[in-house]
Amino acid sequence: MTKKLKKALTFFDHHVSCISRRVHRVLSSIPQLQFVLFGLAMVIVGYIVYTGSSPGNINVLAIIMIYSMVALGLNLLLGYGGLISLSTAPVMGLAAHGMRILVVGEQFGQVNYFLAIVIVLVLSVFMGLLIGLLSLKMEGIYLAIATLFFGYIIAELAGAFELFSYGQSARMGAITFFGDTSLSWIHDIWTLYLIVVATVTLVVIGLYNILKSPTGRAFMAISRSQHAALAMGISVRRYRFLAFVISTVVAAIGGILYVTFRQRTGAFDSRWNLELSLILLAIVVVGGLKSFFGMFLGAMIIIGIPEFYFERIEAFIINRGWFGESFRMLGFSDVFAGLMIVLAILFYPRGAIMIFYTLKAKLIALKQRKAGRDVSIDVE
Amino acid sequence: MTFEAFITTFFISLRHGSIVALATLGIVLIYRTSKATNFAQGMIGTFNAYVAGYLMIHHGASIWVATLVALITAFITGVIIDKLFIRPASKSSAVGKQIMTLGIILILVGIMNMNFGLIGRVTNTNNRVTRFIPTTQTVSIFGQNIPWDTVFVTVLAMVLMGAIFWFIQKTRWGLGVRVTASNEPVARLMGVPTRTITMLSWSVAAMLGTIAGIALASTQGGITVGLLIGVQISAFFAAVLGGFQTFHGPVIMAYVLGFTLRMSRYIMMTVFAQSSVLADALIYTLVLVVLYFMPYGIFGKAPVRKV
Amino acid sequence: MYFGGLKAVDDLSFTIEKNQIVGLIGPNGAGKTTVFNCVTQFYKNYEGRVLYSTEDGEALDLRTIDVTKIVRLGIARTFQNLELIPDATVIDNVLIGAAQDVKTNLFDHLVRTPRTRQQNRELRERAIEILEFLNIALLKDMYVLGLPYGVKKKVEIARALIANPKLMILDEPAAGLNEQETQELETLIRKIRDDYGITVLLIEHDMRFVMNLCDIVCAINFGKLLAVDKPAAIQKNPLVQEAYLGKED
Numbered sequence: 001m002t003k004k005l006k007k008a009l010t011f012f013d014h015h016v017s018c019i020s021r022r023v024h025r026v027l028s029s030i031p032q033l034q035f036v037l038f039g040l041a042m043v044i045v046g047y048i049v050y051t052g053s054s055p056g057n058i059n060v061l062a063i064i065m066i067y068s069m070v071a072l073g074l075n076l077l078l079g080y081g082g083l084i085s086l087s088t089a090p091v092m093g094l095a096a097h098g099m100r101i102l103v104v105g106e107q108f109g110q111v112n113y114f115l116a117i118v119i120v121l122v123l124s125v126f127m128g129l130l131i132g133l134l135s136l137k138m139e140g141i142y143l144a145i146a147t148l149f150f151g152y153i154i155a156e157l158a159g160a161f162e163l164f165s166y167g168q169s170a171r172m173g174a175i176t177f178f179g180d181t182s183l184s185w186i187h188d189i190w191t192l193y194l195i196v197v198a199t200v201t202l203v204v205i206g207l208y209n210i211l212k213s214p215t216g217r218a219f220m221a222i223s224r225s226q227h228a229a230l231a232m233g234i235s236v237r238r239y240r241f242l243a244f245v246i247s248t249v250v251a252a253i254g255g256i257l258y259v260t261f262r263q264r265t266g267a268f269d270s271r272w273n274l275e276l277s278l279i280l281l282a283i284v285v286v287g288g289l290k291s292f293f294g295m296f297l298g299a300m301i302i303i304g305i306p307e308f309y310f311e312r313i314e315a316f317i318i319n320r321g322w323f324g325e326s327f328r329m330l331g332f333s334d335v336f337a338g339l340m341i342v343l344a345i346l347f348y349p350r351g352a353i354m355i356f357y358t359l360k361a362k363l364i365a366l367k368q369r370k371a372g373r374d375v376s377i378d379v380e
Numbered sequence: 381m382t383f384e385a386f387i388t389t390f391f392i393s394l395r396h397g398s399i400v401a402l403a404t405l406g407i408v409l410i411y412r413t414s415k416a417t418n419f420a421q422g423m424i425g426t427f428n429a430y431v432a433g434y435l436m437i438h439h440g441a442s443i444w445v446a447t448l449v450a451l452i453t454a455f456i457t458g459v460i461i462d463k464l465f466i467r468p469a470s471k472s473s474a475v476g477k478q479i480m481t482l483g484i485i486l487i488l489v490g491i492m493n494m495n496f497g498l499i500g501r502v503t504n505t506n507n508r509v510t511r512f513i514p515t516t517q518t519v520s521i522f523g524q525n526i527p528w529d530t531v532f533v534t535v536l537a538m539v540l541m542g543a544i545f546w547f548i549q550k551t552r553w554g555l556g557v558r559v560t561a562s563n564e565p566v567a568r569l570m571g572v573p574t575r576t577i578t579m580l581s582w583s584v585a586a587m588l589g590t591i592a593g594i595a596l597a598s599t600q601g602g603i604t605v606g607l608l609i610g611v612q613i614s615a616f617f618a619a620v621l622g623g624f625q626t627f628h629g630p631v632i633m634a635y636v637l638g639f640t641l642r643m644s645r646y647i648m649m650t651v652f653a654q655s656s657v658l659a660d661a662l663i664y665t666l667v668l669v670v671l672y673f674m675p676y677g678i679f680g681k682a683p684v685r686k687v
Numbered sequence: 688m689y690f691g692g693l694k695a696v697d698d699l700s701f702t703i704e705k706n707q708i709v710g711l712i713g714p715n716g717a718g719k720t721t722v723f724n725c726v727t728q729f730y731k732n733y734e735g736r737v738l739y740s741t742e743d744g745e746a747l748d749l750r751t752i753d754v755t756k757i758v759r760l761g762i763a764r765t766f767q768n769l770e771l772i773p774d775a776t777v778i779d780n781v782l783i784g785a786a787q788d789v790k791t792n793l794f795d796h797l798v799r800t801p802r803t804r805q806q807n808r809e810l811r812e813r814a815i816e817i818l819e820f821l822n823i824a825l826l827k828d829m830y831v832l833g834l835p836y837g838v839k840k841k842v843e844i845a846r847a848l849i850a851n852p853k854l855m856i857l858d859e860p861a862a863g864l865n866e867q868e869t870q871e872l873e874t875l876i877r878k879i880r881d882d883y884g885i886t887v888l889l890i891e892h893d894m895r896f897v898m899n900l901c902d903i904v905c906a907i908n909f910g911k912l913l914a915v916d917k918p919a920a921i922q923k924n925p926l927v928q929e930a931y932l933g934k935e936d
Contacts, residue, residue, distance in 0.1 A: 032799075078475075082475065084475060084478065084479075133672070134668065134671075134672060137671075137672050137673075137675040138671065138672075138675045139675070140474065141411075141417040141474070141478065141624065142620055142624075142671070142675060142676065142677075144417065144478060145417070145616045145619075145620050146620070146668065146671060148419075148613070148616065149613065149616070149617065149664055149667070149668055150668070152613050152664065153661050153664050153665055153668075156657050156660055156661045156664075157657075157658075157661050159657055160655045160657040160658050160661065206797045206798070209796055209797055209798065209799045210793070210796050210797055213791075213795075213796035213799075213803065213807070214782070214785075214786065214789040214791070214796070214807075214810075215793055215796045216796075217775070217779055217782055217783055217786075218783075218786060220772050220774075220775055220779075221772060221783050221786075224771075224772040224773065224774070224775075225770035225771055225772055225783075226770075227729070227766060227770050228766060228770035228771070228783065228843075228846070229783065229786075230729070230754050230755055231727060231729075231754070231757070231758065231763070231764050231766075232758055232763070232783050232784050232786050232787070232846065232850060233755045233756065233757075233758040233759060233786050233787040233850075234755065234783070234786045235755045242793070269606075274609070275486070275489065278482045278483075278485060278486055279486070281479060281482060282482075282483065282486070285479050290774075332490060332494060333490070334486045334487070334489050334490030334493060335486070335487050335490030335491060335494070336490070337483075337486050337490075338483040338484060338485070338486030338487035338488075338489075338490060339483070339487060340483075341479060341480065341482065341483030341486065342465055342480055342483045342484070342487075345469055345472055345476050345477075345479060345480050345483070346465075346468055346469055346472075
């Protein structure tokens with residue numbers, strides 16, 4: 001390496017670290033800003049995709065955002081409260097179908113879009129209370145299985161009634177906001193995408209605030225040091241209850257966003273099924289517990305990679321005729337998600353987000369070895 | 381409800397109860413030996429039932445041969461899952477293992493969905509998954525013609541479960557299973573081959589699930605990915621109702637539940653002229669209410685927590 | 688108090704005066720921790736009464752109080768097996784102890800109202816003050832997971848202290864500490880009593896620690912009271928000697 005290059009590198013390094021330190025200072029004083037920045041970044045990425053060669057991929061981006069948000073709600077249970085819920089997808093489905101019933105108004109008469117949101121949210125709080133009620137009495141596997149039952153019963157009931165189109169997907173149609181401002185999936189997908197990004201950002205900031213507040217601390221206490229929590233006046237049951245209610249409401253918001261964006265409800269047996277609950281769980285486990293960026297990373301891995309790349313691989317394999325005509329990559333994305341869960345639990349129990357920390361630690365170690373110093377490294 | 385209808389429904393219920401009981405025993409066996417709630421029990425059974433279905437539909441194999449092959453693949457599936465997934469994760473928490481079995485579900489569903497030419501159109505009505513004994517052969521019980529097949533499945537399940545209970549209670553290996561179930565680390569230190577026992581329990585559970593899967597598929601004539609989902613849910617209900625701490629509780633509850641479900645479906649359809657789905661939902665809701673008041677099941681006890 | 692057929696605590700009765708440091712000693716399995724759990728209402732199905740003098744001087748039967756409400760009466764405790772959140776920082780762990788002082792509700796937390804911020808600031812300051820008192824303020828932003836045992840023990844004490852207790856119950860505070868740390872703890876507990884005016888009840892196996900520190904020592908064995916007395920007298924008590932050393936023939 002020539003001296004000049006070395007000098008340039010040091011100069012560059014110095015300025016980068018200066019900037020990053022300054023950014024760090026601003027972000028640590030207002031940590032909520034990072035989510036706003038993230039939202040802006042997603043708007044830019046979305047715009048590039050939308051104006052690019054395959055604008056359809058903006059659907060995938062929106063779904064990833066929605067699922068990341070729902071996964072963060074689930075994380076409140078799993079990462080903080082140490083509880084599993086397997087009823088997330090049916091709750092989302094119920095919210096989506098509920099929105100359609102109210103907005104289309106075949107059965108009960110039409111309701112304004114915003115009023116419909118309020119009604120669905122109130123109902124979802126009620127549903128969260130029901131699940132929370134079970135959590136007051138049950139623990140561990142019994143509770144996990146009870147949530148599975150709860151989701152199953154929702155899906156079964158939806159399939160039995162005409163009101164929910166017998167659990168099948170139904171069209172909601174364009175959304176009328178105020179007066180004659182209406183947004184349809186075909187023409188206004190960009191605006192709808194912006195709505196998704198804005199809502200997700202707001203919800204995530206809200207969740208972040210809760211998690212960093214005394215309530216968030218209480219969530220951690222009830223799962224990791226239950227007895228200390230009790231002795232310090234934190235009611236384990238109350239916070240477990242609360243965790244279920246919050247995560248159910250977030251799931252319902254996810255369902256509302258989905259139906260707002262796609263303007264179809266999605267079927268209970270093909271979309272809002274146990275598989276989706278599992279995939280959301282996979283996002284939480286793979287992405288890493290406790291942070292939204294972990295959730296986003298998890299959603300990118302579990303949903304993004306299959307959506308963006310597997311189609312090409314599928315076409316490639318079918319062209320070669322390796323496994324016959326009927327071969328479909330559809331299954332492969334499930335295998336991929338499943339393998340990711342298994343690998344994450346075996347090797348990265350704290351989630352893929354930890355890979356960055358490992359890399360960072362390695363980088364620091366490398367730098368220090370170069371500098372010829374033998375100093376022990378602190379990872380965090 | 382007439383007496384005749386009751387007898388017919390009774391035997392159909394008994395058959396269904398047996399299927400659920402097989403799946404339940406598998407779940408409890410695994411829970412007791414590896415401290416993992418096996419959500420994949422149904423899917424492992426379905427996966428191997430698929431193999432049987434493939435042999436029957438594409439190669440015209442008889443159900444006996446197909447079942448035998450499927451049992452062998454089930455054994456291998458159990459070994460693979462234990463060796464590759466569960467054993468390496470033995471240090472992770474119960475929740476971790478639980479999530480791992482959920483991952484296994486996704487993998488198995490994915491493989492089945494991939495349609496590697498493994499199975500074409502499984503629900504093709506011309507090539508059906510046959511019954512063990514053709515439905516034309518019946519036996520008269522209380523004046524009702526009950527298919528031999530129903531009797532066979534019920535008896536097979538009961539004999540199998542009886543054998544497993546005898547094995548657990550009376551043999552040296554069974555003692556090993558019980559010791560492993562109560563305290564794995566201590567059992568290992570005392571020289572009990574806990575690894576082998578855990579592995580075998582996964583294999584046996586997989587085989588039980590497979591028999592349940594094939595028995596159910598033979599009544600439906602075809603195999604879908606969701607074949608055992610209903611059974612799995614019922615099996616979990618039974619395991620939770622019976623309490624995971626005992627082997628007999630869940631099996632008894634499986635029969636009770638399988639029986640109640642069929643009966644209520646019949647009543648819902650004939651008496652109230654409503655969809656059978658409603659009956660399921662109603663019974664399940666009822667069970668949830670029971671669980672609310674008896675959170676550790678009817679036979680189970682609340683664990684003692686030490687401060 | 689029974690566990691199955693086992694009598695863990697049997698006909699035990701003793702009184703703790705205000706501003707005393709009382710030690711509860713006894714061989715392993717004597718029922719010391721069970722006594723603590725009965726006092727803090729983790730166990731409810733005991734026979735007998737646990738009376739606590741409230742501010743108005745009334746005698747309150749603690750059995751009528753829920754375990755989560757005990758801390759409001761001014762009773763805070765630590766645990767024998769550390770009950771800390773490993774993946775939270777020291778200060779967050781300490782703030783768990785201030786749960787009863789959180790006056791804001793979920794909505795405040797959701798939108799981070801000025802009230803919440805104000806309260807968070809106050810609680811943090813109080814936590815830092817206590818951490819400084821315990822000489823571990825420098826570690827406030829470290830995760831508990833990798834900290835040395837002695838520090839974790841102090842975090843437990845800090846968590847109990849922030850609850851503003853009148854009675855502090857310490858379950859084996861010196862277990863696992865080295866000589867120097869034990870000595871530091873001794874001065875610390877004395878300071879807790881003198882500076883904060885807190886009555887201390889503790890279980891400890893380290894006899895020198897107990898005898899140096901405590902005003903009154905209560906010895907039990909097999910759930911039965913052996914003696915309540917000044918440390919010097921306890922040391923000479925034949926019953927206590929027998930419990931620890933066995934009978935001399």
